[in-house]
Amino acid sequence: MALTQSGSGGKNSGDARTRLLDPSVLGSLSNLELVAKMVVEGFVIGLHRSPKFGFSQEFVEYRQYADGDDPRYIDWNVFARSDRTVIKRFLGETNSHLMLLLDTSASMGYGSGGVSKLQYGKFLGASLAYLSSRQHDAIGAMLFDDDVIEYRPPTSKAGSMQGVIHTLDAAQASMGTDINKPTSRFREHIKKRGLVAVISDFYCDAEELLENIRPLAMNGQDVILFHLLDNDELSPDIKQSTLYEDMETGDAIEVEPAFMQKAYREKINKHIAGIKEAANGIRADHVLLNTSEPLDKALHNYLTFREKRG
Amino acid sequence: MTLIGPLFLLGLLGIGLPIWLHRLETQVTERELFATTMFLEPAKKRIHVQKKLKYLLLMALRILFFVLLVLAFARPVLFAPPEAQITEDTTHHVIVVDTSFSMQSEGLFARATDRARNIINNLDDEDVASLYSASTNIATIAPTSDSPESLLLALDTLVPGNGKLDLGAMVTSLNTMIEESQANFVIHVISDFQQTGQAVRFADMIPDVINGRPVSLTIESITSDNTPNWLVDSVLVSNRDTIEVGIRGFAQDPSQRTITLAINENVQQEQEVSLSGESITFVTFENVSFEEGDNRINVSLSPNDALAGDDIRHTVFDNSPPAPVLLLTDNPESLGVTYITAALETAPRGYEVVLQTIEDFDVRVLQRYPWIVIEDIGAINASLASGISEYVSAGGAVLAASGESSLGLATVPVLGLDVGNISLNIEGSNPVTMIDNSHPALADASGWGTVNVRALPIDITNEDRVLVAQAASQPVLIERAIGRGRFMLLTTTLDNTLSDLPVRPVFVSFMAEAARYLSNENLLVKEQVAESFLQLSLAGGASGQVYDPDGESLLSLSATTQAQDIALNKTGYYQVFTLGGEVLVAVNPDRRESDLTIMDAQVLQNWQNVVAGTTSSVEQALNSQTEIATEDAEEREIWRIFLVLLAIIVLVESILGNQHLRVKTGIL
DSSP states (O other): OOOOBOOTTHHHHHHHHHHHHOHHHHTTOOOHHHHHHHHHHHHHHHBOOOTTTTTTOOEEEEEEOOTTSOGGGBOHHHHHHHSOOEEEEETTOOOOEEEEEEEOOGGGGOOSSSSOHHHHHHHHHHHHHHHHHHTTOEEEEEEESSSEEEEEEEEOSTTHHHHHHHHHHTOOOOSOOOSHHHHHHHHHHOOSOOEEEEEEOOOSOHHHHHHHHHHHHHTTOEEEEEEEEOHHHHSOOOSSOEEEEETTTOOEEEEOHHHHHTHHHHHHHHHHHHHHHHHHHTTOEEEEEETTSOTHHHHHHHHHHHHHHO | OEESOGGGGGGGGGGHHHHHHTTEESSOOSEEEESOOTTOOOOOOOOEEOSSOOOHHHHHHHHHHHHHHHHHHHOEEEEEOOSSOOOTTOEEEEEEEEOSGGGGSTTHHHHHHHHHHHHHHTOOTTOEEEEEEESSSEEEEEEEESOHHHHHHHHTTOOOOSOOOOHHHHHHHHHHHSOOOSSEEEEEEEEOOBGGGSOSSGGGGSOOOSTTOOEEEEEEEOOOSOOOEEEEEEEEEETTTEEEEEEEEESSSOEEEEEEEEETTEEEEEEEEEEOSSSEEEEEEOSOOOOSSEEEEEEEEESOOSOGGGSEEEEEEEOOOOEEEEEEESOTTSHHHHHHHHHHHTSTTOEEEEEEETTTOOGGGGGGOSEEEESOGGGOOHHHHHHHHHHHHTTOEEEEOOOGGGGGOSBOTTTOOBBOOOOOOOOSOOBEEEEOTTSGGGSOOTTGGGOBBOOOOBOOOTTEEEEEEEGGGEEEEEEEEETTEEEEEESSOSSSSSBOGGGSHHHHHHHHHHHHHHTTOOOOOSEEETTEEEEGGGGTSSOEEEEOTTSOBOSOTTGGGSOOEEEEOSSEEEEEEETTEEEEEEEEOOGGGGOOOBOOHHHHHHHHHHHHTOOOOHHHHHHHHHHHHHTSSEEEEOHHHHHHHHHHHHHHHHHHHHHHHHHHHHHO
16 A cells, blocks of 8 residues: 655645654754654654554454563453453554664764764664554664674563663764674574564675575565665765775775766665665665655655565 | 175065975875775876965975075175264263272172172263273173163173282273274273282373273272281292291281191191281291192181182192202213202202213113213213113203313214314303293293303204304204204303303203203193183193193193193192193282282372373364264174074974875875
């Protein structure tokens, strides 16, 4: 089903929503949870009420309470009347889990505007966590660079969202990128089917990425790759020769404007295409995000992705 | 300022070169962070011309280099204004401060500097002044200046010395030292005006007319009464164990003092003595023991009087044992032997005469003696002559006389000089007419004029130096250098038969000086007055090192190899080290400075009056104006300064440029 974005709010309401999701605006907020809430609420306000996505909070059925269920959803009225502990189920509730893999390599620290890729990734991760929390999904997070920095297994217990957001908030950009270690670690611990969102700039070999993601897909995980790139990485525009220093290796190379204008763009586009092709090869979604653009594209893609996997 | 070569300023266009060079860039040096360089390809190296200038400090240095180089070629000239504008209305105060030894008297010098300070502080705006110190020598302390501050600063550096002021010598020196100008001169002499400082001739104290300008004299006497003073006037050693000390008094009343005798800084004896006020009191110290060699004898008075510097006297006594001298003779009983022996044994140094007859003499013994005396050169045989020749060639010295045996000689042994026939006519006088008193052995030549000799006629050669001669070039005393040694020949006898030299007073001093010369001893006078000069060449070598009484070396390493005259400015003992050995020289203030009796007031008034009469003629003054006008502005070329700065800039530029080069290398 096609996703319809709000158009009834008029131009002004649409601008306001976009403004709320603008990374440069979010960057001025210090509380990541607040950012996530603003992003998601702003995004949701703009959507038509849709029973598909469970945001309407419309009741569907009762289900017998089982260990591990959040006691907040026990219907105490039913308990009072029938002495049974049941929990309410709402439309759109998936009872699945979402695992966020956030790349914290040094290259993620790059940002030509006000927001770095890592910050954008944090906003995105927090927003996804918030969104999933509303759908009662278990949420987990893993920070990695060339090793696993921090791992938080998925859980739907109270406070899990805050825990994930806290983990994301503490992320610092450093070292290089190695996608192998987080995916291996993830495979070791997660047996249950769920969603895996990898947030990275994917400065790695496409074939290597494919080899690392493939086992996840084979294991029943639905993988979505959020490919974050800065506007200057996508469309660099320099007026004179510039000596660029690699944020991960420290190597410096002097480049000419003509090269960045043409050859570089061809190379980066080819690389993006390679990543996308690798994702398609394992039926994973690839979402290219320009960090200068609002987050709604990412959220929209995420929901579409969820919808597709049913 | 002006430029001698202004066309060179075109070179300033060269400044454009560093500016252009600093816009060129072969490599971007400022790094910019980028997420990854995995998609980047390095640019081909090429030279960029940037709008922005790089390395501004380096560029500034290079531009400065060009500017200085151009200016150095353009040769800028500064016109320095004369230090003080002097016109006919200017009064030039010549301030002369007495810094002689007597000014060390309690409170005297402070009063003198106060007086000088007062004169400087009261200078009019258009006045100038110059400051001089006057002692044995006159020195410029501050050149002509209209700045009281600089004059006062220079005045503060003045201290009293140890020399003697002679007002005649002072005025003569001032005549040559004072700069010529159109000013009216006022000479301020600030002194205690000792009677002993008065010139022998009153006229010597009258300054020349300075450039035809009026001169006046101001007597700035800083004392009005005769301060009583005693000094240790003399220290004489006799018989190597007795010291006689003379204490001179310049006072009305006698005084009770303790006299202390210290030898080599060890106090040996003390005596309580009542000193006469107006004459010399002699005090004898007996049974004094000396060490071998030079001894430092300090005799001091206590308690000190107002002039404490002369209450101690430094004396050097050489207690070396008598040196052996070989006397060869054919007749030990001759008068000549007696005269020679007596003269040598009474010489200040003291010699022990070893008498040997020629016929018993073993030539090998010669090497034991630094020098020998031969009473009669004609008495030696051929083998002895040969031995003596070898001895002299090896560094020995000989003083030979021509006795009776020499009269029949055809040639003089050793020297090989032809001998003529001697006239034995003893009538009439045969005085000495030529004396070479530049020779060390004849330093005291005053008695030679009365000597009558009948000399052996010899034909001298170019190798011979005639030291004493009679009329018609008849040599009396000659010297020849043979190898490393010296041979002195008297062409007359020493037995009072053909010459009266042995009975003349000059004989003893001649023998003493000749002995010192031939034995290579130093000729230094071991007692000197302060602010005199010491000739190192007299100490047995033209060069050496000298330590002053405080133990400070006075000569730099390079100066030790050059002949030097050393100023003896301090009192005490100077140690002189030369090739001739170590010598001690005692330095004391001039005794005349201890007499604090001041000049007669009438004499001072006359002096002032006479000087005030030395005024100029108008013509002279006008002539001087034209000369001075051309000297108003002094040209100073300053291109050398630029060369020095250039060298510094090149150095700094190299260091800075190297640093930038290192940064680039690091990137690549």
